Amino acid sequence: MADALVPFVLEGAAVRGACVRMDAAVHDALAAHDYPAPLERVLGELLAAAALLAASLKFRGSLIVQLTGPGPVKLAVIECDHALSLRATAQWDRDAVSRLAADASLAEMAGDATRARLAITLDPEDGPLYQGIVALEAGSVATLLEHYLASSEQLESRLALCATDGRVGGVLVQRLPGARDDDAGAWDEAARIVGSASAEDLVAADDPTGVLVALFPTRDLRVFEGRAPRFACRCSNARVAQALRIAGREEIEAALAETGEVVVTCEYCGRRYTYTPAQARSIFEAAAARRDGAVQ
Numbered sequence: 024m025a026d027a028l029v030p031f032v033l034e035g036a037a038v039r040g041a042c043v044r045m046d047a048a049v050h051d052a053l054a055a056h057d058y059p060a061p062l063e064r065v066l067g068e069l070l071a072a073a074a075l076l077a078a079s080l081k082f083r084g085s086l087i088v089q090l091t092g093p094g095p096v097k098l099a100v101i102e103c104d105h106a107l108s109l110r111a112t113a114q115w116d117r118d119a120v121s122r123l124a125a126d127a128s129l130a131e132m133a134g135d136a137t138r139a140r141l142a143i144t145l146d147p148e149d150g151p152l153y154q155g156i157v158a159l160e161a162g163s164v165a166t167l168l169e170h171y172l173a174s175s176e177q178l179e180s181r182l183a184l185c186a187t188d189g190r191v192g193g194v195l196v197q198r199l200p201g202a203r204d205d206d207a208g209a210w211d212e213a214a215r216i217v218g219s220a221s222a223e224d225l226v227a228a229d230d231p232t233g234v235l236v237a238l239f240p241t242r243d244l245r246v247f248e249g250r251a252p253r254f255a256c257r258c259s260n261a262r263v264a265q266a267l268r269i270a271g272r273e274e275i276e277a278a279l280a281e282t283g284e285v286v287v288t289c290e291y292c293g294r295r296y297t298y299t300p301a302q303a304r305s306i307f308e309a310a311a312a313r314r315d316g317a318v319q
Contacts, residue, residue: 025044025046025047025229025230026044026045026046026047026048026251026252026253027043027044027045027230027231027249027250027251027252028041028042028043028045028074028075028078028107028231028249028250028251028252029041029042029043029231029232029235029246029247029248029249029250030078030246030247031235031244031245031246031247032244032245033209033213033239033242033243033244033245034242034243034244034245035209035243036209036210036213037198037199037201037209037210038196038197038198038199038209038210038213039196039197039199040194040195040196040197040213040217041075041078041079041194041195042192042193042194042195042231042232042234042235043071043074043075043078043192043193043194043231043252044190044191044192044226044228044229044230044231044234045070045071045074045191045192045252046189046190046191047253048070048074048109048191048252048253048254049066049067049070049071049109049186049191049254050189051253051254052066052070052109052110052111052254052291053066053067053111054293055112055289055290055291055292055293056112056113056293058113058115059115059117059120059121060125061120061123061124061125061126061127061132062096062099062113062115062120062132063186064125064126064186064187065096065099065127065129065132065164065186066099066101066111066113066186067186067191068164068165068184068185068186068191068193069088069099069101069111069164070101070103070109070111070186070191071184071185071186071191071192071193072088072164072165072168072182072184072193073086073088073101073102073103073109074103074107074109074193074252075182075193075195076103076143076168076172076195077103077104077105077107078107078250080105080145082105082145082147082148082149082150083104083105083147083148083149084104084105084145084146084147084148084149084150085102085103085104085105085145085146086102086103086104086143086144086145086146087100087101087102087142087143087144087146088100088101088102088141088142088143088144089101089141089142089143089144090129090132090133090139090140090141091133091139091140091142092132092133092134092135092138092139092140092159093133093134093135093138093139094119094131094132094133094134094135094139095115095116095119095120095122095123095131095132095134096113096114096115096116096120096132096133097114097115097116098112098113098114099111099112099113099114100112100113103252107250107251107252107253108252108253108254108255109252109253109254109255110254110255110256110257110291110292111291112290112291120132128162128163129141129159129163129164129167130159130160130162133159136158136159136160139159140156140157140159141156141157141159141167142154142155142156142157143155143156143157143171143175155171155174155175157170157171158170163184164184165182165183165184165193166182168182169181169182172197176197177200178197178198178199178200179197179198179210179214180195180196180197180198181195181196181197181213181214181217181218182194182195182217183217183218183220183224183225184225185222185223185225185226187222187226190226191226192225192226192231192234193225194217194220194225194234194235194238195217196213196214196217198210198214212242213239216238216239217238220238224237224238231249232246232249256289256291256292256294258289258291258292258294258296260296263287263289263296264306266287267285267287267298267303267306268306268307272304272307275303275304275306275307278303279300279303283300284297284298284299284300284303285297285298285303286298
């Protein structure tokens with residue numbers, strides 16, 4: 024599988040994990056915008072991390088990673104659902120991002136750490152939201168998310184991520200709950216291997232199984248069936264119409280008066296939705312008709 028995520032366990036040890044390669048999925052997810060290189064790298068890493076985290080969801084729904092701050096990157100949103108369908112978008116100051124180093128941290132991109140925040144939201148289709156906030160320290164994306172996993176799941180975790188030259192990959196290992204003291208050696212070894220993995224190690228092979236074999240040459244691995252991460256945007260005419268209703272008729276009429284039409288562009292995939300005056304006004308007329316019918 025070209026783009027794949029494979030779960031695995033170390034045989035005879037209380038260590039589980041997952042490995043992902045997702046070059047095409049990340050390319051497609053970022054294709055709608057000309058992201059500067061430092062931001063493209065971070066978005067690639069966040070997409071890989073989101074896939075690794077979402078792969079263990081026990082519900083139908085989505086995992087959303089959102090960065091907000093006053094710095095060069097004002098907003099970044101990454102979504103991945105239980106089926107590993109991904110999308111991403113960002114808002115940034117091009118001049119400010121261009122002055123960042125190629126390896127700029129998430130904290131540097133977001134700006135003032137006291138005002139910026141990284142939120143991870145679990146959004147089940149049928150159930151309440153859960154949101155965790157990660158302190159934006161001057162660490163890597165992988166380190167920040169390790170802290171999130173430690174606090175939210177109470178699991179020791181190590182995460183390695185890479186997004187370079189169009190190649191994207193990542194490995195996550197976790198020490199299973201209830202691990203015995205005699206499992207400590209296996210966990211220490213797995214954590215050391217993943218913690219010291221280079222970017223080239225994570226993308227040296229074309230598939231995740233090849234990456235794992237290279238990382239754990241002396242370990243018996245049980246690799247489970249792979250899944251394919253892919254870019255998929257959830258925008259639709261119905262969702263855009265709902266957004267226009269929320270914006271309100273006054274704002275829509277102002278847009279019609281200025282340009283003679285209403286144009287909505289999806290920030291995730293770049294698809295344009297164009298409404299003539301009649302089409303735009305019919306959205307509100309249809310809503311009014313439904314309300315009248317409900318009252319009767």
